[in-house]
Amino acid sequence: MVKKAVPDSTRRSARSRRAIYDAALALVGEVGYPRTTIEGIAARAGVGKQTIYRWWSSKAEVLLEAFTDLSAQAAEAAARPGQEKGGEEGSQGENGIPDTGDLAADLKFVLRATVDELLDPKFDLPARALAAEGVVDEQVGAEFVTRLLEPQLQLYVRRLRSAQEHGDVRPDVDPRIALELFVSPLAQRWLQRTGPITHAYTDTLVDYALNGLAPRRPS
Numbered sequence: 339m340v341k342k343a344v345p346d347s348t349r350r351s352a353r354s355r356r357a358i359y360d361a362a363l364a365l366v367g368e369v370g371y372p373r374t375t376i377e378g379i380a381a382r383a384g385v386g387k388q389t390i391y392r393w394w395s396s397k398a399e400v401l402l403e404a405f406t407d408l409s410a411q412a413a414e415a416a417a418r419p420g421q422e423k424g425g426e427e428g429s430q431g432e433n434g435i436p437d438t439g440d441l442a443a444d445l446k447f448v449l450r451a452t453v454d455e456l457l458d459p460k461f462d463l464p465a466r467a468l469a470a471e472g473v474v475d476e477q478v479g480a481e482f483v484t485r486l487l488e489p490q491l492q493l494y495v496r497r498l499r500s501a502q503e504h505g506d507v508r509p510d511v512d513p514r515i516a517l518e519l520f521v522s523p524l525a526q527r528w529l530q531r532t533g534p535i536t537h538a539y540t541d542t543l544v545d546y547a548l549n550g551l552a553p554r555r556p557s
Contacts, residue, residue: 357383358390359404366401367463371471371478376400398478401468402485409490412455435493441501442544448494449520449540456528456535469529491517519547 361382366374376397380387394400436444455461472479491514498513507516520543527533 354383354385354389355393358385358393358400359407362397362400362404363408363460363464366467367459370467371401371475374401374467398481401464402481405465405468405486408461409455409486412451412458412461435497437497437500439504441497441506442548444497445494445520445544445548446537446541449524449544450537452524453535453537453540456524466529491521494521516547520544 358379362374362379365378365382369378374397376387376390379397379400380390383390390400394403435448438444456465468478468482472482494517495513498507498511498516501507502509502511502513507513520540523543524535524540527539528535533539
């Protein structure tokens with residue numbers, strides 16, 4: 339007697355979750371946050387809306403988790419060869435923040451990967467929609483910052499603190515403020531389209547942030 343194959347519920351759930359992520363990001367990029375609904379996400383993903391409500395309580399939760407997953411995929415794709423498990427060149431911090439001992443090179447690497455992500459239409463359109471909604475809806479904005487943005491910024495904080503421990507950054511510098519010298523200009527240029535975002539641009543931001551703007555005095 340031939341045994342009937344038993345469906346793999348774990349694999350099926352993973353496929354459904356991936357379909358929901360993709361549907362939510364595509365839909366919010368096309369119609370905006372206010373017009374994105376759980377019903378619309380479910381229809382696009384090919385699942386019942388109860389499947390979504392079993393895992394999430396709101397469309398905001400779906401989108402935030404989808405963005406977290408998208409960012410994790412981008413970080414994994416951008417990981418330097420030989421650093422995923424901490425090779426001789428240095429350790430790989432969580433979510434793609436390297437710590438090779440060369441602060442400038444590490445920051446440039448991460449910001450270049452960020453530029454690539456921002457220029458990807460798969461990320462750009464839904465991210466703009468969610469950012470725009472966060473401006474007019476305080477609760478959405480707060481959740482976006484707390485659950486998605488701030489955890490990513492804390493990765494920079496840890497890298498800058500490591501640099502302080504090694505004497506590469508002044509001990510009196512507040513890492514949370516310092517990171518805004520290169521992260522915030524990039525975000526502003528992207529959001530307001532005030533200029534092109536390129537690898538050369540973010541490299542320059544890092545150089546300006548780490549070296550300052552004052553003329554260098556001869557030693």
